[in-house]
Amino acid sequence: MTPNQIPVRSVSMLECRNCGAGAPVDEHFCPSCSRILALGRHGDYFSFLGVPRRLNLDVQQLERNFRELSRKFHPDYYYNATSQERLASLERSSYLNDAYRALKNPVTRIEHLLAIEGLPPAKAEHPSGSGATATVPPALLEEVFALNEELDEIRDARESGADPERLRARLDAARAPIDRKREQHEAQVASLSTRWDEESPAATPDRRRAILEELRAVLLERNYINNLIATIDREVASTGSGQAAGSGNAERLDESVVRRPTPDAHG
């Protein structure tokens, strides 16, 4: 998923396809003929939903605006409209739903903020998609190394028929430091978010960027920690089933999925 690789034309004005009048990009309806506007390439979920570009959002306001805009855009209300307006309604509703979903969740909210502030996403993938791997964040190297070692031992022990109860206890023990790390990171994300909200309106571009880069680093670590926990959970699950899962599905921690279709014959 590398949409950021593509130069996106930034649009400052929309053109009404009904009457040809110009409209600011955050307008949903044409100021002169009041028809619903085609979406164009928007990009900023905050302004689309009419909420400030903050990380501690007033969730009730977000919900209210979402409902209000849903009532304006939804395809239900364009059944008798022209095909152009029906398309615009579908596009705006889809975009609204995507925007609302992204802003409702604090983590995707930060990811969106990073994207619109011009920082590449936290989880970068190799553009050509050839066997790219997400590297371990330096701050986590120690924990990851210890955990990998412990997991390898647990897998070996399981295959040689060790008592599942004891293995489970070892997994729990392995998980505890990771859980603590996660709590630390959640707290860091929260305090950085607050700092962004307080400082960004008055901050210089460099200062803004510094806060965002810190946020991105913490978020990256946090995602990495979540993956670690998921890996432990999978181990717990295969230990719980009481049978050795077989060496085939031993998971590598650094595995990353490359999205690419199977190549087809030359045309």
Place this chain on the structure above:
Amino acid sequence: MGKVVGIDLGTTNSLVAYVRDGVPVVIRDAAGDPLVPSVVSFAADGQIFVGREAQRRLLTEPSRTVYSVKRFMGRGIEDIANDASHLPFTVAGDPGGAIRIGVSGREFTPPEISAFVLRELKRRAEEHFRDQGEFDFEVDRAVITVPAYFNDAQRKATRDAGKIAGLEVLRIINEPTAASLAYGLDKRNRGTVAVYDLGGGTFDISILRIEDGVFEVLSTNGDTRLGGDDIDDVLVQFMWRELQRAGLDVQALLAAMREFRVTPKTTSANVVQAAPERLLSFSASLTKAVIQAKWDLSDQDETEIRIEASEVLPAGYRRRMTRSEFESLIHPLVDRTLEPVRQALADASLLPKDIDEAVLVGGSTRIPLVRRQVEGLFGRRPHSDLNPDEVVALGAAVQADILVSGRREMLLLDVTPLSLGIETMGGVVSKIILRNSTIPASGREMFTTGVDNQTSVDVHVLQGERELAADCRSLARFKLRGIPPMPAGLPRIEVRFQIDADGILTVSATELRTGIEQQIEVKPSYGLTDQEVERMLLEGFEHAEADFDTRLLIEARNEADQVVTATEKHLRRTDFGDIEQQLLPGELQRIDETLQALKDAISGSDRELIQQRTHALNHATQHLAEVTMNRSIREALTGRNVKEM
């Protein structure tokens, strides 16, 4: 314009409703019965029966009678091997293709069978409107409900059934949310509602938040193979064991019936043979007896299962059954609804105590055990003020009314029940739109090539929650063609997935470096192509009383569609800029206007207007066609010259 109705197309029964003076009402037959059994029977003399009469014929002509066809909608032969072993009709199909049902020497797809039920509902509604003294009584548009947990193929199959029946399907909506609309009408309150819908063949749970008239679905889950049919099956299995104990040679009987089995090999070998008629009749009478017992036990503590004497069982059979015995038999089935409920709550990030109201929908929620389970789940007595059989059709009528009237006091925001993804290297699924995303929803994904000068890419679209493509539902495979030749990895093809308000997917793609729109041929994995639907629609008219005008209208629309497509193809040509220079001043604008006028006409139902405007567009594009043709000829000639050199 004709009338608009809401239709609950159920596994066991179907209903039709409409809004009269702002209030939804179910349309009943002369005897006051709102239910049309979803059963179709093909008599030896060619007559087709639908509804109550067809249901009666389940006993007398089981091998000519099709029921529970909803279970086969949008499915493949490999999905239904288990279900098929109980059926009196034959089922066939190629692996990966749609199912065909063989009955009375003819073959039908599931949407065609459903279309018979829909036509019957349409007929019933039209009769009602005529009796009301309405001048314009034709029913031409409908909102049809589906289980919330239906996948894309099942939704498309339902929409196809509507089209085959000659209905414009305004919207496909989910049964539990339809029910919530019907409830919302007189309550108009706010809060968090859980709709527990256990019908004839499917189970759904939907969690909604209602605020300011917006019905926002937070999450949904379910099981498309869990319902009253399965309860009946459990009871029938139990009865076979009891009959065995009573001395009947059940093994021999079942062996005789099990001559039919699905073996998905080659086309001809896939036909499942029906068992002998008298065995089927006996089996049907057994089913009927246990259904009666099930009903009795909803308000009695004890009942008697009675099987009349027959060739198979000359002495007949009687057995008492208590409610607690019944409940211990069906307990495992009812328990299967618990996990989807837990999942739906988790997906909505809610606890059972957060639910303000629980609503019961579907005939199977009449069973006291089910009610106790739901009460236990949410810690409150569930609502069932509205008839659980009728509430879905009422909600569908409300939604139909919203669509055509433009009333805005209520809005339904539903979700897609299953994640949508594509197959990536190694057979792994990469999710593009997550389950429980509010619809309409869209997603985009970038593709590139793996080899130099590759001009096409295969894309496999899947639906489901599992990691591997093999474990998910295949929706479609398509090829992105016309990628400009470039070194491997350089093309940037953006594929856009759009789930509309019906929960149905469409796909489009653009190569971003060149801006070239890609051609996409989507081959639905288990569905019908548009052409097949159209053909079935025409055949449907031949079978039923021929509605000549509608048929002519469809033909006029088809012809108009062809001209529209051809014109748009011209306008989309990459070299259109050059062509345009050779057009006369104002010519392009005239073409555009004529094209739009024809499109507007197509969406209406005035056949003469369509034909007139088709003609006009043909005329307006004559010169454009000539210019394009000349250009193509010139290009072809230059191409040959190059080759000859």
